[in-house]
Each structure stands twice: as C-alpha cells, then as structure tokens.
Amino acid sequence: MQLTRSSGKRDGLTPALLAGGLLGLLVGFYLALSAPPDVNQGWLVRIMYLHVPMAWLCYLAIFGTLGYSIAYLVRRNPRYDRMAAASAELGLLFSALTVLSGALWGRPTWGVYWTWEPRLTTFAILIAVYVGYFVVRSAIEDPELRANASAAIGILGSINVPISYMSVKWWRSLHQTQTIDLTTGKVNMEPSMLLALMVNLLAFTLLYIAFVRLRGIIAEREAEKLEAQHG
Amino acid sequence: MKPKHIFGIVLVVGALAYLIFGGLSSNLVYFITPSEYFQNEAKYANRSVRLGGLVKAGTVRYNKDNLQLNFVVTDGVREVAVRSVGTPPALFKENQGVVVEGKFAGQEFQGTNLLVKHSEDYQAPKTGNYTPEQIKKIIQETN
Numbered sequence: 001m002q003l004t005r006s007s008g009k010r011d012g013l014t015p016a017l018l019a020g021g022l023l024g025l026l027v028g029f030y031l032a033l034s035a036p037p038d039v040n041q042g043w044l045v046r047i048m049y050l051h052v053p054m055a056w057l058c059y060l061a062i063f064g065t066l067g068y069s070i071a072y073l074v075r076r077n078p079r080y081d082r083m084a085a086a087s088a089e090l091g092l093l094f095s096a097l098t099v100l101s102g103a104l105w106g107r108p109t110w111g112v113y114w115t116w117e118p119r120l121t122t123f124a125i126l127i128a129v130y131v132g133y134f135v136v137r138s139a140i141e142d143p144e145l146r147a148n149a150s151a152a153i154g155i156l157g158s159i160n161v162p163i164s165y166m167s168v169k170w171w172r173s174l175h176q177t178q179t180i181d182l183t184t185g186k187v188n189m190e191p192s193m194l195l196a197l198m199v200n201l202l203a204f205t206l207l208y209i210a211f212v213r214l215r216g217i218i219a220e221r222e223a224e225k226l227e228a229q230h231g
Numbered sequence: 232m233k234p235k236h237i238f239g240i241v242l243v244v245g246a247l248a249y250l251i252f253g254g255l256s257s258n259l260v261y262f263i264t265p266s267e268y269f270q271n272e273a274k275y276a277n278r279s280v281r282l283g284g285l286v287k288a289g290t291v292r293y294n295k296d297n298l299q300l301n302f303v304v305t306d307g308v309r310e311v312a313v314r315s316v317g318t319p320p321a322l323f324k325e326n327q328g329v330v331v332e333g334k335f336a337g338q339e340f341q342g343t344n345l346l347v348k349h350s351e352d353y354q355a356p357k358t359g360n361y362t363p364e365q366i367k368k369i370i371q372e373t374n
Contacts (some may be wrong), residue, residue, distance in 0.1 A: 036355035039264060045353055111320035111346045117261045125250050132243035139236030171262045172283065174330055176351035188352035 024203025062092030
C-alpha cells in the first residue's frame with residue numbers, strides 16, 4: 001500500500017510504519033498478558049503496559065511540536081506548522097488516555113482516581129497547554145499569525161515536560177519514581193515485564209510517527225482545497 | 232475574534248493560572264512528615280493536611296465490624312497515631328508508604344482518606360502463584 005502526497009510524491013514509509021506499529025501492539029499485547037503478576041499489585045500491573053507508553057507518547061508529541069515549531073520559525077514553511085499541529089493533536093488525545101488509564105490504575109492501588117500531587121498536577125498543566133494550543137489555533141484566522149502564535153505556545157509548553165518527568169524526584173509525591181530511570185540508567189523491573197513494556201514503547205513510537213505523517217498529509221490536502229476555493 | 236474564542240482563551244488561561252499558582256504551589260509539599268508536624272504543631276492545628284510516612288510494623292488494628300482502622304505512621308524519628316474509618320486499599324500493609332488526608336486532633340490524627348504509595352519496582356512473586364495455605368489465609372481474613 002502507498003499513499004500519494006498532493007505533490008504527486010508517493011509515500012510508502014507511512015503505511016509501513018503503521019503496519020509495524022500495529023504488529024508491535026499485537027506482540028506487546030501477547031507479551032504483556034504472558035508476563036507474570038507483580039508481587040505487590042498482582043495483575044493490576046498490566047495497566048502499566050498501556051499507561052506508560054501512552055504517557056511516553058504525550059511527552060514525545062510535545063517534543064515533536066517543539067521541533068516543528070522551531071523549524072517553522074526558522075524556515076517559514078507552512079508544512080512545519082501543519083506537522084506541529086498534527087503532533088499536538090496526538091498529544092492531546094493520548095494525554096486524555098494517559099489520565100484515564102492512570103485513574104483506573106490509581107483507584108485500586110493508591111485508593112483514589114485523582115489527587116493533586118506534583119506529577120498529576122504538572123500533567124494537568126500539560127493538558128491545559130494542549131487545549132490552549134488548539135483554542136488559539138481556532139481563534140486566529142490569519143495563517144501566518146496563527147502559525148507564529150501556536151509555535152510560541154508549542155515552544156513554551158514543552159518546558160513543562162522535563163518538569164513533569166522529574167516531578168516525582170524533585171518533590172514529595174504519591175506517584176512512584178521512574179522504573180526506567182533515564183537520569184541514572186537504573187531499571188527496576190523483571191526482565192519479562194521489561195520486554196513487554198519495551199515492545200509496547202516501540203510500537204507506540206512507530207504509531208506516533210505514522211499518525212503524525214498521516215495527519216500531515218491530510219492537513220496538506222485540506223490546505224490546498226482551501227487555497228483552491230479562495231484562489 | 233469571536234466571543235467563543237475569547238471565552239475559550241480566558242478559560243484556558245484561568246485554568247493554567249489556577250493550576251500553577253493555586254494547585255502547584257500548595258502541592259509542592261504534597262504531605263508533611265510526623266517530625267515536621269511536631270516542629271510546628273500550631274501551624275497544622277485545625278486544618279486539613281496530608282500526613283505521610285511508613286505504616287509502623289505491628290501497629291495495624293482493623294475492626295471488621297465497625298470498619299475502624301488504627302495504625303501508627305512513622306518517619307523513623309517521630310510517629311503519629313492515625314485513626315480512620317473504612318476498608319483500607321488492597322496494597323495497605325505494614326512498612327508500606329502511606330499518605331493520610333485529615334486533621335490532627337491533639338496527639339492523634341483523624342484520617343478521612345487513606346492513600347497508599349506503591350513501589351516503582353515491579354517483580355514477579357517468588358513462589359509463583361498462591362500456595363494453598365495463603366489462599367486459606369486470605370479466605371479466613373475476608374470472613
């Protein structure tokens with residue numbers, strides 16, 4: 001299968017990434033269900049195999065928006081603005097899924113669906129930034145002003161991501177600290193659980209790239225249609 | 232700009248301001264430890280606070296009839312007796328990190344909500360599944 005960009009260029013990479021991501025999800029699903037229960041949480045630990053990749057995708061998405069926003073401000077190419085928005089759309093969707101899966105995990109383990117502790121509060125700020133990004137986009141009609149304003153939000157909003165990631169270490173929190181700690185390289189997980197999580201993280205990463213590319217192509221066609229109507 | 236857009240922007244900016252200045256600043260210290268309480272008892276008297284620490288081993292008493300739960304929270308230096316009502320979360324056990332929401336009543340802490348911290352370490356149980364004795368014990372405890 002191939003997608004055709006409006007420029008006529010054929011895109012075989014997006015369907016390949018999509019297929020790879022879906023295959024990875026299937027393998028990850030199988031591995032997660034065959035992994036052992038946790039010594040403390042029992043089978044509840046299975047929520048982790050979805051919750052962690054979902055949260056990872058949110059962080060990834062805001063960095064995608066950051067990268068494309070900077071690229072837009074440097075190159076002034078409307079394509080980068082469309083890609084930044086496509087990445088933010090995925091970020092908004094998956095941040096909602098992260099909160100939902102986290103709430104379902106929090107109730108049986110912590111005892112509450114939600115509490116205003118540092119990790120959860122910084123994550124709520126992340127969602128508010130994503131929502132604000134799209135409110136501003138829909139409010140401004142001039143394409144160049146819209147692209148500039150949303151690039152500014154994309155860049156400023158990404159400051160929150162490292163704060164959110166480190167919040168469990170910097171402040172007292174209810175949320176546990178990182179299991180796979182990127183600052184020290186320590187991993188506190190049974191190998192078969194880690195394998196299932198890693199496969200899911202890879203699958204979500206592939207799906208993220210595929211979805212951003214797919215959304216970029218759709219947005220490109222929408223923009224051309226709009227131009228044809230006005231021009 | 233249409234009114235709905237102005238409304239949307241005001242809403243988001245308001246939410247952000249609330250989260251950053253209201254939510255985050257008061258939650259940067261998510262819970263206080265028993266030692267911190269005894270250092271400044273007057274400050275925490277008669278107001279809702281979160282008390283955090285470990286459940287001291289051998290202090291948990293749970294009455295299944297009236298759901299009264301008593302235990303001691305310790306930070307290794309000072310300790311506070313906690314009284315709360317309700318079935319504790321499944322992960323509640325001795326030496327577990329907990330955060331209790333409630334108020335101090337003299338030397339005792341009156342908990343309204345019991346939250347349990349869990350470890351970031353995920354491991355399989357050592358003996359695989361439950362042994363018949365463990366299952367028997369669980370069934371007895373639920374009766």
